[in-house]
Structures are given as structure tokens and as C-alpha cells.
Amino acid sequence: LLAANARQSQFGSLLRNRLRNQSRSPLGGNAIRRCHSSAPPSASPVWHPMVAHLTAGQRRAVGIWLATCAGMTAGAVVLGGLTRLTRSGLSMTNWSLFKELPPVTQSDWEREFQRYQAYPEYEYIVRERGSMSLNDFKAIFWLEFLHRTWGRAIGAAFLLPAAYFWARGRFQPAMRKRVLIYGSLILGQGLLGWYMVRSGLSKDTLTQDVPRVSQYRLAAHLGSALLLFSLFTWSALTHLLPFTQFGAAVALRGRLAAAAHLLTSAAFATAISGAFVAGIDAGLVYNSWPKMADRWVPTDYWALQPAWRNLFENASATQFNHRLLGHSTACAVAAVWLWAVAAKTRRAALPPRTRLALNSLLAVVCTQAGLGIATLLTYVPIALAACHQTGSLALLGTTTWLMHELRRVPK
Known part of the structure; x- marks a missing residue:
């Protein structure tokens, strides 16, 4: 037993000395670190x-x-x-x-x-x-x-x-x-x-x-x-x-980029239509939602001549147009979010920052829609109307962020 213990102690001492020498040498130390490191090398930004x-x-x-x-x-x-x-x-x-x-x-x-x-x-x-x-x-x-x-x-x-x-x-x-x-x-x-x-x-x-x-x-x-x-x-x-790198999900990035451009254009158009509403105080004409005086489309939509003036000078028409653009933008954002985030396979392929941009966009558009409805139903109080206009900036900024996330990485 004493002889066996002595041989085991001598073998352990030799093994420790060898490992110590390997860790001191550049090649040996790198080899040991590579064996014990399971994290893949991170791609440079x-x-x-x-x-x-x-x-x-x-x-x-x-x-x-x-x-x-x-x-x-x-x-x-x-x-x-x-x-x-x-x-x-x-x-x-x-x-x-x-x-x-x-x-x-x-x-x-x-x-x-x-x-x-x-x-x-x-x-x-x-x-x-x-x-x-x-x-x-x-x-x-x-x-x-x-x-x-x-x-x-x-x-x-x-x-x-x-x-x-x-x-x-x-x-x-x-x-x-x-x-x-x-x-x-x-x-x-x-x-x-x-x-x-x-x-x-x-x-x-x-x-x-x-x-x-x-x-x-x-x-x-x-x-x-x-x-x-x-x-x-x-x-x-x-x-x-x-740049956000999508790796193999190049097709997914392309489809989302096209959708993001459309959403940004819709947010911009909705904000501009709001300027025509504010310019002629059209927010005080119909203060009910979702209908306008029990109608989906106001009866005096085409009251002015020539017809194009109704789009910019008719209070009923400008409010209807702003509602229509707002509803369409909110539905489009929800549809893009459902398509990209709700499905597990597509959600797994999205980089974390892109998912954050999509989730933020959904939250902002829901808040903006709620502010718009509340402003209308309460006869356009100054505080709510100012918050609604601030929401339009937040919405446009978030769609711009999403577009930026989906840029094509240069080769």
C-alpha cells in the first residue's frame, strides 16, 4: 500500500508539472483555453x-x-x-x-x-x-x-x-x-x-x-x-x-424592410393630414367614434367645388381622411408585427434589436391611436391634443428606427 501510494503521488506530481509547463508556453496555454471555452468568437460590428x-x-x-x-x-x-x-x-x-x-x-x-x-x-x-x-x-x-x-x-x-x-x-x-x-x-x-x-x-x-x-x-x-x-x-x-446582421435570414430582412418603408410613409402622411385638420379646426366637427354622426362617411364629404378642395378645405372630409389614415396605419403596424413576431420561426430569426424596434412600434401606435380617440371624444383639449401631436413624432421616429435596423449590410 505504501509503495502504491508513493507511485500515485509521483505520477500526480509529474502530471501537474507538465500541465504547469504547458500553461506557461504560448501554444499550450492557448490549447487549454480553446478546450475549456465553449463560446463562439463574436463577429465584429x-x-x-x-x-x-x-x-x-x-x-x-x-x-x-x-x-x-x-x-x-x-x-x-x-x-x-x-x-x-x-x-x-x-x-x-x-x-x-x-x-x-x-x-x-x-x-x-x-x-x-x-x-x-x-x-x-x-x-x-x-x-x-x-x-x-x-x-x-x-x-x-x-x-x-x-x-x-x-x-x-x-x-x-x-x-x-x-x-x-x-x-x-x-x-x-x-x-x-x-x-x-x-x-x-x-x-x-x-x-x-x-x-x-x-x-x-x-x-x-x-x-x-x-x-x-x-x-x-x-x-x-x-x-x-x-x-x-x-x-x-x-x-x-x-x-x-x-449594422444589424441577419445572417441567413436575408429574405426575411428584405420583406420587413419593404414593410418598414411603407409604415414610415403612412406615419408621415397621417401626420400631414393632421396639419390640415388643425389648420381648419376640423377636430371639432364630429366628436364621436368610430362613426361620424351615426355614419361611417359624412354626408357632406363632397360639399365643395371643385371636388379636390374637399380634401384640404372641407372640415368633414379632412377629419374623415385623418381617421382613415390613422386606422390604416395602426392596422398595418399590427399586421406587420403579427407576421414577424407572432410566428416562432420568424421571431427566432430576428435579431434582438430588431424585435425591440417592432415591439416598440406596436406600443407606440396603440398609444397614439388611443390619444387620437381621446382627443376627439373630449373636444380637443390642449393637453391631450399636444400629447397626440407628440405621439406622431414618436411614431415617425420609431418607424425610422425600424427602417434603420433593416438596412442592407454592405459587402
């Missing part, structure tokens, strides 16, 4: 060629800047909706690109109020309410001033970092073109906003008894803001997220 030359920190810095610009653009849209809901948009009757300062003294406020009294909106408010005090005017003036100042802040938040990143070589030629487009859109937004306000200040340009800005100019102003928001969001995601 693939970045868009436009940002592949940047380091991780540089991509993150540019991406956060673009995401901030997208968020500020969304804030400008929400503020613009509030000015429309509170009838504040026509309170500032002058426009200057750089010299627009608020009144300071009492005499300055009285002078600004007297200037406002010369325009049709003041006459309408006096007819409806009986009077309008200086404090009432201050409330709507400050909201419009905040909206315009916020727009200028977007220009500064975009221009100064863009100049720095450009000088430091952070932009490839393709990104430089995008930066120039973004800057042009921001400048155009300011000019288009004043062009829109002018339509509500002159009696000659008013197309209805109630002083309002032109719904066509309002839709153009909102549409350009939504376009700028989508472009900022897309470029921010390009800098912050690498």
Missing part, C-alpha cells in the same frame, strides 16, 4: 462606410450631437402645436432673423399690444370674448416668442458643432452633403414659418371668417420639420448603431 473612419468616441460624439438636434426639432414641433392650439402664433406681427427682442417696459408692451390690435385676430377675439387684456396678450406673446427662440436655438446647436466637426475632419464627403442639406432645411424652416404667419395677418389672404394661417402653409411648415426630424434621427442612428 460593421459600420456604415460614412462613419467607419471614426473612432468609437468620435462616432458617439457626432451621434449624440445629431440626436440632440433631432430632439430639439421634435420640441419645436410640439411648441408649434401649442401655439396653434392657444392661438398664439399671430401674436408677434413682426419678424427679424436676429433682432427679435421681447418688450421690456410697460410702454413697450402697450406699443406691441397696439400693433397686434390692428390685425384681424384681435377683432375676432373681441367679438368672441368681449375683450382682451394686456395680460392675455402677454400670455400668447411669450409662447410664440419661445417657439421662435427655440427655432433659433436649433440653428445654433446645429451650426456650431457642425463647424467644429467639419474642421476636425469628422465628416466624409457624403456626410458633408447631408450637413449642408440639414442647414438649408433649418434656414428654410424659419423663412417658411414667417411665410405661414403672414397668411393669418392680412385680411386679403384669409380664406375663412376665423383668422387662421393657411392650412397649406401650415402643412408645408410641419412637413419640412418632420423631414428634418427624420433625417437627424437617421444620421444619429448611423453614428450610434452598427
